[in-house]
Amino acid sequence: MIKLAITGMVMAALNFWTPVGPSLDLPNPSVDTVEGSWIGEFRTHRWQDVSETLWISLRARTDRERHGYSFHVLLKDLDGLSIAPGNTGDSQVQFTLPREAGRFVFEGQFRHDTGSGAFTFTTNDDYVRKMGGLGYDDLSTDEVFRLGIHDVTTEFVEELRALGYADLSFDDLVAMTIHGATPAFIREMQALGYDGLDPDELVAMRIHGVSPKFVRALNDLGYDHVDADELVAMRIHGVSPAFIGELRAQGYERLSIDDLTAMRIHGVTPEFMKAVADLGFENASIDDLTSMRIHGVTEEYIEAIEALGYRRPSLDRLVEMRIHGVSPRFIRDLADLGYHNVPLRKVVEMRIHGVSLSYVRELKELGYQPSVDKLIEMKIHGISPQFVKAMKGN
Numbered sequence: 001m002i003k004l005a006i007t008g009m010v011m012a013a014l015n016f017w018t019p020v021g022p023s024l025d026l027p028n029p030s031v032d033t034v035e036g037s038w039i040g041e042f043r044t045h046r047w048q049d050v051s052e053t054l055w056i057s058l059r060a061r062t063d064r065e066r067h068g069y070s071f072h073v074l075l076k077d078l079d080g081l082s083i084a085p086g087n088t089g090d091s092q093v094q095f096t097l098p099r100e101a102g103r104f105v106f107e108g109q110f111r112h113d114t115g116s117g118a119f120t121f122t123t124n125d126d127y128v129r130k131m132g133g134l135g136y137d138d139l140s141t142d143e144v145f146r147l148g149i150h151d152v153t154t155e156f157v158e159e160l161r162a163l164g165y166a167d168l169s170f171d172d173l174v175a176m177t178i179h180g181a182t183p184a185f186i187r188e189m190q191a192l193g194y195d196g197l198d199p200d201e202l203v204a205m206r207i208h209g210v211s212p213k214f215v216r217a218l219n220d221l222g223y224d225h226v227d228a229d230e231l232v233a234m235r236i237h238g239v240s241p242a243f244i245g246e247l248r249a250q251g252y253e254r255l256s257i258d259d260l261t262a263m264r265i266h267g268v269t270p271e272f273m274k275a276v277a278d279l280g281f282e283n284a285s286i287d288d289l290t291s292m293r294i295h296g297v298t299e300e301y302i303e304a305i306e307a308l309g310y311r312r313p314s315l316d317r318l319v320e321m322r323i324h325g326v327s328p329r330f331i332r333d334l335a336d337l338g339y340h341n342v343p344l345r346k347v348v349e350m351r352i353h354g355v356s357l358s359y360v361r362e363l364k365e366l367g368y369q370p371s372v373d374k375l376i377e378m379k380i381h382g383i384s385p386q387f388v389k390a391m392k393g394n
Helices: 002-017 125-133 141-149 154-162 170-179 183-191 199-208 212-220 228-237 241-249 257-266 270-278 286-295 299-307 315-323 328-336 344-352 357-365 372-380 385-393
Strands: 033-047 049-061 066-074 090-099 102-111 114-123
Touching: 033 102, 033 141, 049 141, 066 141, 102 141, 114 125, 114 141, 125 141, 125 154, 141 170, 154 170, 154 183, 170 199, 183 199, 183 212, 199 228, 212 228, 212 241, 228 257, 241 257, 241 270, 257 286, 270 286, 270 299, 286 315, 299 315, 299 328, 315 344, 328 344, 328 357, 344 372, 357 372, 357 385
Parallel strands: none
Antiparallel strands: 033 049, 033 114, 049 066, 090 102, 102 114
16 A cells, blocks of 8 residues: 555656646657746755755747746856846846756846746757667657756766666656655665665655665664665654654653554654653553544543543543543533443443433433433333333323
């Protein structure tokens, strides 16, 4: 199931970056171009270190379709941009973005930190030939354009081939570039024992922050060679080395990955565990704690039940009470109707069989106050207040 989820996440990521509609499907002569419009804005982007970038959104056009793409470019990678962040007034600009796949030429104007205009992308025939030699022959102009946007280099492809990734699809190649599943990342993961990860797994790891540092920290805690899909699930749900360390400090050693993930999903935090322990449940199992969170057995609920005179009910009983809707108010209202100190298991039975407060109240108004066991028996056999009233009338 996790594998399917990973595949879905990868495809969702690709859908953001790939065009909507059919491929441009232009012919592939030695030199080809794509033209369109652009808008841009200076931004600070966390790219490796925090760096000044130009966010660019492109609208490529042909006779039939328009296609949109957005990406960030480091300012140092742009040639000829004559203005910088903090620009005031209007400025005419012409600048280029050289890529191995081809060359982007931008013309237009900036008003303050926002610009717009027209662009032309010209393919690099030498790049197209090299990519053909690497197994990517018959690339359309649209595909070369996309490879240029994401700066997919022949060196990148060659390094991946050397690491055993020789037959990547075009979409896998683009996704790995977008999300930073680089040869360096793959080598680090291989050194940690993760050989043969498929592109979906590599991309999912990068999307969710499964880093070599994270894996090494888990190794130091005794979690050696955790499955790739489990690593991703841990990152998705916030199972961090710090979280594991806090649990160990409370005496919960070497919990399974499934237990750790379930705890994070359902909100079993170290703070919640401490609060439960302070109420006298020092040795609660992980299953019990998880059930408590799933069914809403809070510290406040336990305190309210104990305040009604029920000292230290079991965790199983508390969970059962919440499942069947036994609230402190229900118990107080029963007492107001003359049913004091009803055992909790009997209160649960009343809720299971539909012995409601209105049912008890109507019987009382007719002059009947059966025992709890009799009330349950009457509900089981369908004896309603209306039936009692009719029989009484006879």
